[in-house]
Amino acid sequence: MMKTEPTKEWLATYEEKKHLLASPTNFNHYFTATEICEKKLFHLSLGEVKLPTGRVIVRDPLVYLQSDAQPYFIPVPKGTFPLTVLVMEVDQDHYRYVAFRVKLSDKEAVQHTEALLGNEDLERFDPGEYFGFNVDAGLATIVDEKTKDAYCAFEQQWMASHPDGDIYHDYLAGEFKKSYENNPQYQRSGGDWINFAIPGTDLSIPMIQSGYGDGAYPVYYGYDQDGAICEIIVQFVDIELTFEEEEEA
Helix, strand or coil, rough: CCCCCCHHHHHHHHHHHHHHCCCCCCHHCCCCCCCCHHHHEEEEEEEEEEECEEEEEECCCCCCCCCCCCCCCCCCCCCCEEEEEEEEEECEEEEEEEEEEEEECCCCCCCECCCCCCCCCCCCCCCCCCCCEEECCCCEEEHHHHHHHHHHHCCCCHHHHHCCCCCHHHHHHHHHHHHHHCCCCCCCCCCCEEEECCCCCCCCCEECCCCCCEEEEEEEECCCCCCCEEEEEEEEHHHHHHHHHHHCC
């Protein structure tokens, strides 16, 4: 399906309000700190993600990753890049995923701006808000448009072979369990992440537990000092907002 391009009017409004789309979170600090708000932080490598077209999609993979899912209107560099999850220890042996990052270059981001599809209602957008993506199955993924097409084709083939089946409970849950068995650190026994190799392709699709479960979460592009996109951040938890408010309460 062809992507719908933003209108000239939308792009003009985007440039006007772009400063309002900046992240309030200092992700450079998040991904270098060992502790924030007395919560210990750790890094979990999920291997690599391939972006062969540079047209990026972030969705709940079980509910919203459909064949007509549109990528963000600004493409990113093509290639294969490392994928890292930022893990927070909430209590002893109780972990939550704060964010995950795809690092597109070795440059440091000097600003983070929300990634958009190009059809959002910017006229009604207010400071402190974000658009984000919806999660209804407790999972998030980041894929290239080509990977999306490959996974949707695999899912359709699987469902055709298992008309009464449930692809998560009958198939993917086993992959999550294997992930825990092979990499138990920072995972619950049922598994909290996979980087699933799509059969018959050289592509893989990561599926990652979404912080505190269902909800809407923002996605940010990190721009370096030359204005190039150097990273993608998917945020699940604003640590300061969550735990400073708890302390005040």
